[in-house]
Amino acid sequence: MDGTPTTRPTDTAGLPSYRLLACAAVAGTVLVAGALYDDHPPQPSPAQPWASSAQHAPDRTPPPADVEPLPPADPVRLLIPAIGVNAPLARLELNEAGALRPPPADEPGLAGWYGDGAAPGEVGTAIAAGHVDTPAGRGVFYRLGALTEGDTIDVVREDRRTAVFTVDAVEVHAKSDFPDEKVYGDADRPELRVITCGGDYSPSTGYQGNVVVYATLSAVR
Numbered sequence: 001m002d003g004t005p006t007t008r009p010t011d012t013a014g015l016p017s018y019r020l021l022a023c024a025a026v027a028g029t030v031l032v033a034g035a036l037y038d039d040h041p042p043q044p045s046p047a048q049p050w051a052s053s054a055q056h057a058p059d060r061t062p063p064p065a066d067v068e069p070l071p072p073a074d075p076v077r078l079l080i081p082a083i084g085v086n087a088p089l090a091r092l093e094l095n096e097a098g099a100l101r102p103p104p105a106d107e108p109g110l111a112g113w114y115g116d117g118a119a120p121g122e123v124g125t126a127i128a129a130g131h132v133d134t135p136a137g138r139g140v141f142y143r144l145g146a147l148t149e150g151d152t153i154d155v156v157r158e159d160r161r162t163a164v165f166t167v168d169a170v171e172v173h174a175k176s177d178f179p180d181e182k183v184y185g186d187a188d189r190p191e192l193r194v195i196t197c198g199g200d201y202s203p204s205t206g207y208q209g210n211v212v213v214y215a216t217l218s219a220v221r
Helices: 011-023 179-185
Strands: 075-080 085-092 110-114 124-129 152-157 162-174 190-202 206-220
Touching: 075 110, 075 179, 152 190, 152 206, 162 190
Parallel strands: 085 110, 124 190
Antiparallel strands: 075 085, 075 152, 110 124, 152 162, 162 206, 190 206
16 A cells, blocks of 8 residues: 555654644544534543643653563554443554555444654553544544543553553644644653544535544553
8 A cells, every 4th residue: 555654663763754744633524523412522621631731752750670571562442441441453554645544434333543753651652543533433532632641541462462652631722733742752662542533513615623642651550
């Protein structure tokens, strides 16, 4: 597939691929077809973002010293107990234009992960994405904005190990000012980003932003 990385990015050389993914994640039709319900998906509270001085991995508190990174292994299921998510994970790729192909719109309960990036649990920034809503119903990440610091995200892997991530922050970023480096930049430890659409909604252009959950590996089971 043209524009699709053929190797797993593991250092700064892979960052251009993340930038392409960032463009995809903030595109209006990538993760959502439109707001389909009278109520609005929950959005992060003002208390959830990091302070401006703590936006990059080297400045943040490291995970416990006894949590060792895992070797690469494909993830198969994602669980977020605080919002009732228990979803299979599909491998997502970039299309010919360099945009991330979303999970199928007719499978709103399916989440996806960027298969040519870091696998959840290994060193690097792993990316998961999913719909907030679709014509088929509320999406797997409809309540993603309700997460708070300290909530956990479990990723079950093909090697039968579970990478447990603890939420550091939850933010909503305008598509017009999306912080590519902050969200997709490489990390020197296992990190996870979970992304869906959010922010204000316009009937003509859809959601105006993206909800981004930032999490760090905190345990392995």
